[in-house]
Amino acid sequence: MRNWYSARDLAGLPGVPGTVQGVNYRAKREGWECQLRLGLGGGQEYAFAVLPKETQAALIAASVASSTPIAPVEQHVISTGRDTKKASHLNDSQYAVMTARLTIVREIERMSQVVSQNRAILTLIALAQSGDLSPYLAERVVLANDRKTEDRSLSERTLKRWLADFRAHGEIGLAPARRKQDMSVPAWAAEFLKHYQRPQKPSVEAAYEQFKQIHTEVHSSVCPSIHAVRRWLKKLSPEVRERGRMGPHELKALQAYNSRKADMLWPNDVWVADGHTFDAEVINPLTGQIFRPEITMIIDWGTRRIVGFSVNLAESTLATLDTLRDGVSRCGMYKMFYVDNGSGFDNAVVYEVNDRLGGTITHSLPYNSQARGVIERPHKTILVRLAKTFDSYIGADMDKEASTKIHKLSRKQLALGLAPTVVPEFSVFFADLQQALDDYNRRPHRGLPKFRDPLTLRKRHQSPMEAWKSAEAEGWEPLLADADIVESLTRPQVERTVRRCLVQWNSNSYYLKDLDGLHGEEVRVAYDFRDSSRVWVHTMDGELIGEALLDGNASPAMPATMLEKASEKRERGQLSRLVKKAKTITGQDVEMRVIPATSSNYELPPEQLAEAQRFAQLAAPKAQTFEIPADPIGKYRLWKQLDSRVKGGELLSPEEAQWHDRWPKHSDYSSMQRMFAHAEQARA
Template sequence: MHNWYSARELAGLPGMPGTERAIQLRAKRERWEGQGRLGSKAVEYSFGTLPHETQVHLIAASVSATAPEPLPVIELIGPKCDSVLASRLNQDQRSVLTARLAFVREIERMSQTISQQRAIDSLVALAKAEQLSPYLTDRVQRANDRKTSERTLSERTLKRWLSDYRKHGETGLAPTRRQKDMSLPAWSASFLTCYQRPTKPSVEAAYAEFSLKHPAERPSIHVVRRFLNKLSAEARERGRRTPQELKALQPFKRRLTKNLHPCDVFTADGHKFDAEVLNPRTGKPYRPETTTVLDVATRKAVGISIGEAESTIGVLDALRDAVQHGMFAMFYVDNGSGFANDTVREVVDRLGGEMTHALPYNSQARGLIERSHQTIWVNAAKKLTSYIGADMDKHAGTKVHRISRKQLRETGSTRLIPTFAEFMAGVEYEIETYNNSPHRGLAKFRDPLTGKLRHMSPNEAWDAARTEGWEPMVAPAEVLNDLMRPQVIRPTRRGEVTWSGETYFLDALRDFHGQEIRLAYDVRNASRVWVRTLEGDLVGEAILDGNASDYMPKAMLEKAYEKRESGQMKRALDKLETLTGKRVEMIAPCTGPSAQLSAEQLAEAQRFAQLAAPKAPTFEIPADPISKYHLWNQLNDRVKSGALLPPEEAQWHDRWPKHSDYTAMQRMFAHAAQARA
């Protein structure tokens, strides 16, 4: 609406002449208040001096016009609005507030031209006549906040909205909503005592126990269920879960690794393999213990170790494999017995790094290494028939267990359980596959082959860091070998020193009889140990059973065997003579055929003679892949020198290089040779 209208704008309206000239003459005759329009010769007439019929039409036309959409509620803060309360309104309250505010704004706009009472009356009349603008018409029902669509505007309602807005701002227009009653009933503590237990009883079981103990204050089970639904998951499960399991329902802090470089942090953990493997020592099925060392920045698996249980030996073996890629600054591990010991801490200190332990019962802090167990080891175990994880079918697992044990009893081998060599070949494949697969925890880049964006793999992240100028700090092989040998203090007597149930000998130890020395051992080679003084000076290498020899010479033993045999035979003859009363003679063995034997008896005797005769040495293939690799190299050297191999040796020499064990051993020895170089 406007306060001033020209004759052209008023011509033809209700209560007005149809021409501008007639309006000008009437205005002059009735002395209408007028003023000159700025920038024009036209005369404008005041809205208050116009006839009542014309005013009503102008008001209706103004309200019926399409109004623009209002600004968001949060920006339409009234003079006394509490912004904190406004932010706590839900979406339903905000929609009602916005609809009521539209009518408040319309009344304020109309009040600039006419009185507030007349503006309210006009809106009420137009609403009853259904002549409001489409914008206001759509908001009448929402502003009334009623489920029925028959509600319309009233003078009292509009005045109440105006009063609430002027007293409390926008929040005064918001309807009140009934909130949940979050007060604790008197019986809640007694019921939760029965419900919040580690045994996780059902609601019915807890309610039955609660009813027996407290029959007087017993509510219905439906009231109990509604009470439990009001509680948060954390509050409801407290007591039913341990504090460690309850962390799955609690907020957490996400650790970022964007600012780390490779080898800044190594993290390690042990994992019991979820499938059975044949033990290389005993030939019996067992579950290997895998120890994995992960580089946090690139997620690369830099070191692994396979053992029978989590131990210091396995940790040092995995750490030795890891530091060949680069020296670490921090070693982040848990409080397991394989990590929390003086031996590992001593080696870490000598390497110049720092070992940090995670808080007890806080495996979420080491989510990277825990997730790698699923990606590498659990997925690898599920590829084997001998998988015994929790999600393995019970009947299928029982059948595999029964058949494999039967085959082991009858034949000593089974194809249902992989050998250790097959297991190690699969481990190398899984580690290589993991390090070359995209990891969602790493940055994205555009694949040069496909042109698509994807996450980097651990190896690609490692190479990208080197491209940017980072280089790993790698110690020489001889230094690593010395540092990675753990040391213990042992007493020595008469040139001998004992360790791990074995005896080692070094002649130079005669000067240290009765004293204590430092003994350094290799976790992968038990054939020798390195002896140092307490001050750290190297004394030498002590050899396993270095001073051991046969208790008696073999020639003397052979003579003793013959003498014992002759005595036993003589005593047997004397016993026969005593029993029979006849002379018994022992006939010397004869190489010629006996004339007293028939042809069948002679053939039978010759057959037994062939079975008893010493057999020619046969070609035996070792069981472990390392011995196989050494044997193949020996045969290969003979072939290169021009020697002819027997048929069995030649056949195995040609076939074994096609086996996966040969490829795995060749890669392992090549990697070791590069490390020594």
């Protein structure tokens, strides 16, 4: 929508003459408000507000019919005053309806900049009824109605209610109410369980026949069908359902447990994104087969810094969302997201996520990859260069004979059940990829300004990280996105079966106490290759259950205090046996005394003592540098140590104080805080 239109733009529209001369003559006769037109051709432009009503309606309809998702008018913050549940706790159906309604609300807000809100609503309703909406908006209307009937048009009352809910509660106010499962216990349940929960483990059919016979004789009410009985049994957790069919010992196989381990281990203005199929073969961590991973990267155009990346099987929507989540969580919120027209970027899911984050997405022209050379070039300087370091490189410049030999050897070893020696494991590839991206961010870039290196005193180009730090030194600060929205962005997922509060992924076990009632059921496990210490468990409907931790149910085989007491007892016994042996040899009572290692039977002269103290000071270890652990659990424990030192009145070093103040703003801090709080409640 524009506020000024030329006579050429208006000619032929409803309510105005069909020629440019006719439009100018009528505008002069009626005294339309006008201004000089800028650019080639000159002439005059007429204000939208003075045009006839039918002309205004035609201009609005043309704008809405060609509308695409753009940046929102203002950023709304989710308010939990109405519903304490976060957007990440919505299932897939609620999430789709909420985002569809949000898109329609955003469209009304954009139209309200030119016309009144009521007129914008009426225009949108008329276009929906006549079928003149853009395909994107037409799909959102169907989703937003949340009905199974064929009539899914808009109404003025409904749109005004959505606007009021959005302004009062944010996007969560647009989510439909959750339909909760009926968990009430029927009157016949106890009687049926008497026949079903028996150690003979009768089938549902056998137990139902006995229950039906007695129920018909004793009660005059209608007996429930076997299908109703089966539906009710499915609502029960495995432990409750099998109680009585299993003894207390056997029933423990369905309950959570603690594993015993003998070792105690201690375990941060335009974005351009694109995907690239890696030019070397890698072992798939999920299937063990050979594949070529798809790497999606996002580069910051201003500083040339790689701000986010993901590894997936193909350039899919999940890969785009995972890359966005990685970039937004580590580097802050973007303003414009510049991508191509691939299926991984040009889809409704990415548009919805962009609307939630409050950014603007724009696409390059088809078959015009040169427009995104800022991301195409790093594919060669980073990914192709990295692929050539592996024996499994299969690029166009690879020798065909050598490539054939490697291909046959790897397939032969795989068929024999051996690990291919010429194809790297995924962990090796992923570590090398991270190192290559870090090296790129710290290497001088020809596209960045030159400065004088303080070490060599020579001029050179800035590196991407130096350009980023330079902007921060000038007063720029990243705008952090809402942690709840970032947390709800979709990660790559796999389906897994719950076994005693454990889920398996990548040959590791992850524990979550909230899975207690889901033993044997299928769940969706979201993972992050950058952080193998945890996974995110969702129901099959998409609702987040919680974070499962790696070996979260592990505990020490024996407490440290018991081991210390056992060691002291053993020492006393050995000393007692030595005394008895000495008494047997000498025939006399013997006293044995332990001399501490720090004691000395002689004293040094003052000169030698001073010289020894001087050498001791020279040999004393220097103060350790402040190191930040790589994993979130270690970071949280380090922060708690620093926080206790601050509360005790101790002064921190500048590096410790800076990190202590900044890390609580990261999304990992809130996740770790909730996790440790749940663990303390479970122990209590």
